[in-house]
Amino acid sequence: MDIVLGQLFTGLSIGSILLLVALGLAIIYGSMGVINLAHGEFVMLGAYSTWLLQSAFGLPFLACLVLVFFMVAFAGWVVERGVVRFLYYRPLDTILATWGIGIILQQAVRLSAGAELRYVQTPEALAGSIDLLGIAIPSYRLFILAVTAGLLLLTWFLVQHTEFGMKLRAVTQNREMASCYGINSSRVFSLTFAFGSGLAGLAGALVAPIKSVAPDMGTNFVVDAFMVVVVGGVGSLLGTVASSGILGGSTAGLAFLLNDTLAKALVFLAVVVLIRFRPRGLFVDRVRR
Amino acid sequence: MSRIKSPSHAWPPANSSAPPAAARPSLPQRASYVQILVYLAFCLLILAVPLVIDDAFLLNKYARYLALGLAAAALSLSWGYSGILNLGQGVSFGLGAYAIAMHLKLKTSPVHTGAAGLPDFMVWNNVQTLPWFWEPFHSTLFAILAGMLLPVIVASLLGWFMFRARIVGVYVAIITLAMLVVTNLLFIDQQRYTGGFNGLTDLAWLEIGGVEFDPYSPTFYYLTAGCLSVCLLLGLALTRSKAGLILRAIRNDVDRVRFFGYDVAAYQILAFAVSAGMAGVAGMLYAMVLExxxxxxMGVPLSLSMVIWAAVGGRGSLLGATIGAILVNFMQGSLSETFLDTWQLILGALFILVVLFLPNGLASLIDMAGERLGRAPPRARTEEPAAAAPRAMGTFNTKQRG
Known part of the structure; x- marks a missing residue:
């Protein structure tokens, strides 16, 4: 029983980090069709910003989170204005251009902050663990779970119940028509890109205390996050949630039976087969396009 | 795929940038001879390098660039000519590299291999007998064939799997990327048979018919340059054949080709498999040159770098992609250690600029220059050459349907 519960929680924990990283990507890819390979680098930027704010300015962790969101969102905004907006009609080329951006960001961080690993401290209030049904669960993992759920709700609210969200949905469905009705579609896109990047930055800040912070940490995240988004179905928040749960759970389960590396390989193989049969993902929204 | 409607009015309709069929008399014919001559000249040029350079270290370095050039050329065959963006070129490259490395590992002198002719890492991993799939790699011929055919078989299967389901565009990129990660993880995981993280080290030299290919010798350089030349010319022959024409048509408009009754998937599998075979050869050469x-x-960074090289040189030209790879690596290799860090920044920026402003790479610069000088075929002059190229690219990319 303990083992099952423990595994369940491990799966939930892996899934929540996946979801955290994939959420921003889902927004960007789902609404703009841009394959942002620099997403992992935004995660990395978030982690480094947290490290910088914490070690250089001594800010408390929670205050860092808010600041990091805006810092990375700004970086995303600059990238969108500078490069991505020229490529909306060439989706395959966005893969290449954003990879180039990723190289630059990675190298810029390596040059300015050094190539060695950095460590971000877990806030003291969250350092312990909580007993839940007989198993000890690190409170920080619970905190991540809660924040992820909060961000998910926030994103859902933003997309479904605000004026900005309405404009975003309109532009997503038909950019030309939305523009005809007076929606500034390029502004909507750059704000969306900034929001998605900000979410990536937050993800980076949150994983920083449990993973080592290094300039090339983003590369792993971005591939994982892509698989989550594609499996979940483009443009479907619920699908992203479900698929991060499925992928996280199966990775944890297989890792328990085999080992981490093999588990990841098998999950990816399953994803490939799935894309072959359902390229639009498991949960497709029924918007006509 | 993308939820942005790709509006037909955002770019001129596809046929406006295509040359009018009536306006091509004998000039393209002459241009096509020029193309063959240029390829032959390039092959002669790289084969002549050892006549001028007598430095074993430099020759080794250049052989490495040529091997990477071949990998980029292979990529341009599937990407530029057929519209299949393969982000997992490392699968074929790595399979080729491991195939030849397994052979050369078995040939290493007993000092390194430990007991009973077992490779050293197997001894460390408590493997008692040589696994059955290592046995045939005692034969040189088998290893070389495996290095070429294994990638071809894997690519054919993957191609059959993808293209029969009419997977296109972004999804091909994602599937190939996922396959790359899977292969990489499997090779790392099976440490007992593949050497895990360290891979296969301390390799012997290749020996064919009494000739030893010391990676620091002109002999080895000739082997690499020869392989590259043969592959380039074969690739050129393929692109100039009818199959090449149909592949370009598929790239521009899949549905039209399908309506004409062609088996689109078969042609895509062909291009994908030939490209994989070439990448396998490149991998073999690369493993031998680095020993x-x-x-x-098979890491994500190397495979995406290959895409960068091909894009910088010109994705739509085998020779362009090759030269792109050689150029980028040459620049990278000739910079001092201290400048190498900044170089990555420049490389990233260069790449973004090429994607934004020169979608057909440096090769299109040469075309444009040629057109400016008035040696252009008639169509180019009527259609403002500078604008025509990126637009053609744009229409081709918006044609990807999910």
């Missing part, structure tokens, strides 16, 4: 094979050959 090791490692899982980083």
């Amino acid at each position: 090791f094979a490692s899982p980083t050959f």
Whole structure:
């Protein structure tokens, strides 16, 4: 029983980090069709910003989170204005251009902050663990779970119940028509890109205390996050949630039976087969396009 | 795929940038001879390098660039000519590299291999007998054939799997990327048979018919340059054949080709498999020149770098992609250690600029220059050459349907 519960929680924990990283990507890819390979680098930027704010300015962790969101969102905004907006009609080329951006960001961080690993401290209030049904669960993992759920709700609210969200949905469905009705579609896109990047930055800040912070940490995240988004179905928040749960759970389960590396390989193989049969993902929204 | 409607009015309709069929008399014919001559000249040029350079270290370095050039050329065959963006070129490259490395590992002198002719890492991993799939790699011929055919078989299967389901565009990129990660993880995981993270090190030299290919010798350089030349010319022959024409048509408009009754998937599998075979050869050469094979050959960064090289040189030209790879690596290799850090920044920026402003790479610069000088075929002059190229690219990319 303990083992099952423990595994369940491990799966939930892996899934929540996946979801955290994939959420921003889902927004960007789902609404703009841009394959942002620099997403992992935004995660990395978030982690480094947290490290910088914490070690250089001594800010408390929670205050860092808010600041990091805006810092990375700004970086995303600059990238969108500078490069991505020229490529909306060439989706395959966005893969290449954003990879180039990723190289630059990675190298810029390596040059300015050094190539060695950095460590971000877990806030003291969250350092312990909580007993839940007989198993000890690190409170920080619970905190991540809660924040992820909060961000998910926030994103859902933003997309479904605000004026900005309405404009975003309109532009997503038909950019030309939305523009005809007076929606500034390029502004909507750059704000969306900034929001998605900000979410990536937050993800980076949150994983920083449990993973080592290094300039090339983003590369792993971005591939994982892509698989989550594609499996979940483009443009479907619920699908992203479900698929991060499925992928996280199966990775944890297989890792328990085999080992981490093999588990990841098998999950990816399953994803490939799935894309072959359902390229639009498991949960497709029924918007006509 | 993308939820942005790709509006037909955003770019001129596809046929406006295509040359009018009536306006091509004998000039393209002459241009096509020029193309063959240029390829032949390039092959002669790289084969002549050892006549001028007598430095073993430099020759080794240049052989490495040529091997990477071949990998980029292979990529341009599937990407530029057929519209299949393969982000997992490292799968074929790595399979080729490991195939030849397994053979050369078995040939290493007993000092390194430990007991009973077992490779050293197997001894460390408590493997008692040589696994059955290592046995045939005692034969040189088998290893070389495996290095070429294994990638071809894997690519054919993957191609059959993808293209029969009419997977296109972004999804091909994602599937190939996922396959790359899977292969990389499997090779790292099966440490007992593949050497895990370290890969296969301390390799012997290749020996064919009494000739030893010391990676620091003109002999080895000739082998690499010869392989590259043969592959380039074969690739050129393929692109100039009818199959090449149909592949370009598929790239521009899949549905039209399908309506004409062509088996689109078969042609795509062909291009994908030939490209994989060439990448396998490139991987073999690369493993021999570095004298090791490692899982980083199948890492995401190397495969995406190959895409960068091909894009910088010109994705739509085998020779362009080759030269792009050689150029980028040459620049990278000739910079001092201290400048190498900044170089990555420049490389990233260069890449973004090429994607934004020169979608057909440096090769299109040469075309444009040629057109400016008035040696252009008639169509180019009527259609403002500078604008025509990126637009053609744009229409081709918006044609990807999910």
